[in-house]
Amino acid sequence: MKATKAEFKEKSACAEKYSPFPEFITCPKCREEIELWTDEEETVCFFCGYKVFKNERLTN
């Protein structure tokens, strides 16, 4: 008596929710706005070449 269909539905909705999308973050070095995809832990600043980690981003 398992609600298999409902489970599948929930899973696909979840996957959609967590599909990556670009976020704008501020480079801590040059303060320019750069893109960081939500599935990436780090990116290189397009402007100054600084390696920006997701947990290093400035939130203001």
Ligand SMILES: [Zn+2]
């Ligand atoms: Zn930069």
